[in-house]
Amino acid sequence: MASVLIIAGPADFHANALTWALEASGHQCVHWHPAASEAFGVSIASGADDSVSCFGPPNAPFDATWMRRPQIPPPPAGLDPRDLRFLGRELDFFTQGWWASTSGFLANPLAASRQANIKTCQLIAARRAGLSVPATLSSNDLGAVRAFVAAAPGRVIYKTHSPAAWSTEGKQQVVFTTFVDMQALEKVDQHHFNPGIFQHFVPKAYELRICFFGKEIICAKIENADELDWRITKKMALSPHVLPDLIVERLRAFMRDMNLVMGMIDVIVTPEGEHVFLEVNEQGQFLWIELQNPEIPVLHRCAHFLATAGQNGHVRSGAPTRLEDYLASDAYGRYVARYKQQSSANPWITAES
Numbered sequence: 001m002a003s004v005l006i007i008a009g010p011a012d013f014h015a016n017a018l019t020w021a022l023e024a025s026g027h028q029c030v031h032w033h034p035a036a037s038e039a040f041g042v043s044i045a046s047g048a049d050d051s052v053s054c055f056g057p058p059n060a061p062f063d064a065t066w067m068r069r070p071q072i073p074p075p076p077a078g079l080d081p082r083d084l085r086f087l088g089r090e091l092d093f094f095t096q097g098w099w100a101s102t103s104g105f106l107a108n109p110l111a112a113s114r115q116a117n118i119k120t121c122q123l124i125a126a127r128r129a130g131l132s133v134p135a136t137l138s139s140n141d142l143g144a145v146r147a148f149v150a151a152a153p154g155r156v157i158y159k160t161h162s163p164a165a166w167s168t169e170g171k172q173q174v175v176f177t178t179f180v181d182m183q184a185l186e187k188v189d190q191h192h193f194n195p196g197i198f199q200h201f202v203p204k205a206y207e208l209r210i211c212f213f214g215k216e217i218i219c220a221k222i223e224n225a226d227e228l229d230w231r232i233t234k235k236m237a238l239s240p241h242v243l244p245d246l247i248v249e250r251l252r253a254f255m256r257d258m259n260l261v262m263g264m265i266d267v268i269v270t271p272e273g274e275h276v277f278l279e280v281n282e283q284g285q286f287l288w289i290e291l292q293n294p295e296i297p298v299l300h301r302c303a304h305f306l307a308t309a310g311q312n313g314h315v316r317s318g319a320p321t322r323l324e325d326y327l328a329s330d331a332y333g334r335y336v337a338r339y340k341q342q343s344s345a346n347p348w349i350t351a352e353s
Contacts (some may be wrong), residue, residue, distance in 0.1 A: 003064075018299070218296065
């Protein structure tokens, strides 16, 4: 039996589903987050006998820790607003130190997770691994962007460095990948021009969503989706897919370079058959794949990955856990009741997929 700690907010769909799957397979799993704890205390001792002691968070040794969506704990209420910025920084650095001191298998290591959120780093590492990437300009120089768009052999797309989402009158608004042209850029002045990522548009025969769980790679082929971004309409045909050995080898080299043990990778396959790397989301959503096509068992594969501390070896467990079984379980019923989710689960998080 393995013991797994999942650090994520209480309403995180993936964390709740994986907790159920691990427990259903006979493993011990604790889903916890410091922001949800009334009592929170950590001591990190560095010296001859390095140690970490805690009250509030789980204090048992775990075989694996999934850093699903960790956040720093909130500052105490009632503080002078002038003190909040300083305390926020102190909590941030202290919490990072605690996570960095965590023993056992981590998915993903803190430093790797932070680097993976920088898309420029991803593209550089992908090129080092021999993967094709789109021609890219990351810039806040309006003149350089206009020159890049003007010289492009075809259309150019714009994407953000980080997820951009907000709520207006109860509706979520999201900035998706979009086309940009000279006419749009002529309406912008340098003083109101934010940094962005601009790339030559890559025509696609189809897309791939590749789930990287330790030694195991699960690939889903996406067809009949939106030309720019499958998240826009979420309409697609999804099927299992086998990657060429050379692409698998290069993806593994990329993940080693980034020091990531898990991640969701997006790839375009052109009409000529070239595989073009777009990006990796080290904690991207993946259960939507099984929701769209139950023949792709990502829930069970991720649970197995965590239970074996990333080795994907043999581990004693019960029958494979399926997403449809979780959606029919009492555990999911409690999740729906507590967090007022729709009864028909839709674990898409459009800005952070």
